[in-house]
Amino acid sequence: MTNTTALITGANKGIGFATARQLGGLGMTVLVGARDADRGRAAEQKLRDGGADARFVPLDVTDAESVAAAAKLVESEYGRLDVLVNNAGIILADGTRALPSETTVATLRRVFETNVFGVATVTNALLPLLLRAPAARIVNVSSEVGSIAVMTDPDGALFELTSVPYPSSKTALNMLTAMYAKELRDTPIKVNAANPGYCATDLNSHNGFRTAEQGAEVSVHLATLPADGPSGLLWGFQMDAGGGYGVLPW
Numbered sequence: 370m371t372n373t374t375a376l377i378t379g380a381n382k383g384i385g386f387a388t389a390r391q392l393g394g395l396g397m398t399v400l401v402g403a404r405d406a407d408r409g410r411a412a413e414q415k416l417r418d419g420g421a422d423a424r425f426v427p428l429d430v431t432d433a434e435s436v437a438a439a440a441k442l443v444e445s446e447y448g449r450l451d452v453l454v455n456n457a458g459i460i461l462a463d464g465t466r467a468l469p470s471e472t473t474v475a476t477l478r479r480v481f482e483t484n485v486f487g488v489a490t491v492t493n494a495l496l497p498l499l500l501r502a503p504a505a506r507i508v509n510v511s512s513e514v515g516s517i518a519v520m521t522d523p524d525g526a527l528f529e530l531t532s533v534p535y536p537s538s539k540t541a542l543n544m545l546t547a548m549y550a551k552e553l554r555d556t557p558i559k560v561n562a563a564n565p566g567y568c569a570t571d572l573n574s575h576n577g578f579r580t581a582e583q584g585a586e587v588s589v590h591l592a593t594l595p596a597d598g599p600s601g602l603l604w605g606f607q608m609d610a611g612g613g614y615g616v617l618p619w
């Protein structure tokens with residue numbers, strides 16, 4: 370793929386950085402969204418050293434002015450956007466057992482600010498530029514813990530998890546994904562949610578059993594779907610199906 374531009378939020382480390390590296394490897398210009406300038410520039414340099422056409426774009430998804438400035442930069446420098454990967458995300462929990470009854474609304478709000486409201490802010494700001502591309506792709510990096518079907522399956526591997534903030538934010542993100550896909554179904558844009566699987570990153574103190582590069586494969590697959598590819602799915606690593614990739618239930 371050539372002459373295409375991809376913006377990845379939270380691309381200075383973890384799965385976002387690996388996604389930028391892989392999309393850069395496919396020949397895309399990768400815009401490295403990062404809220405911290407030093408971390409963003411360091412990631413840009415590392416990606417450039419690896420041969421990618423990378424550029425740091427200051428972007429805090431919880432700050433509407435920062436998002437608007439990033440959209441303005443993309444418009445003035447590139448005129449359109451081919452791929453948006455809403456990857457930035459945080460995890461927080463109250464209490465050692467993370468029970469719903471121990472969870473404060475303050476924590477819920479903080480997680481939703483980044484994982485849900487941030488995605489809506491970024492997507493709406495960039496949508497006019499995505500509509501200018503011949504076949505844009507939006508990838509919302511979600512999780513299997515956002516799947517109500519997976520989390521409530523008594524025979525599933527995640528049945529014992531009870532945390533609310535992060536899983537419910539990804540459930541909301543799944544619904545955003547489905548509704549954007551519906552709104553955009555008569556355009557060339559495809560909107561899908563990615564499940565990277567449990568990957569070793571700072572998010573989980575590197576406890577994941579997959580690598581960030583493997584998690585990024587899921588976002589890259591959805592970012593490069595062909596014209597007859599699907600829209601409005603949660604797709605990626607299927608733990609309960611014994612690994613491998615496929616569609617997950619909402």
Ligand SMILES: NC(=O)c1ccc[n+]([C@@H]2O[C@H](COP(=O)([O-])OP(=O)(O)OC[C@H]3O[C@@H](n4cnc5c(N)ncnc54)[C@H](OP(=O)(O)O)[C@@H]3O)[C@@H](O)[C@H]2O)c1
Nearest residue numbers: 379381383384404429430456457458512567568570571572
């Ligand atoms: N790791 C997993 O097992 C796993 C599984 C399923 C889904 N995911 C999802 O994958 C995505 C990437 O997570 P990760 O595991 O790679 O975690 P990570 O290594 O902690 O990276 C998270 C990235 O998001 C950025 N970020 C956080 N808040 C931001 C904000 N307000 N504005 C802009 N960027 C912000 C972070 O920037 P700073 O460096 O500045 O903090 C960092 O670049 C997240 O959406 C996560 O929920 C991860």
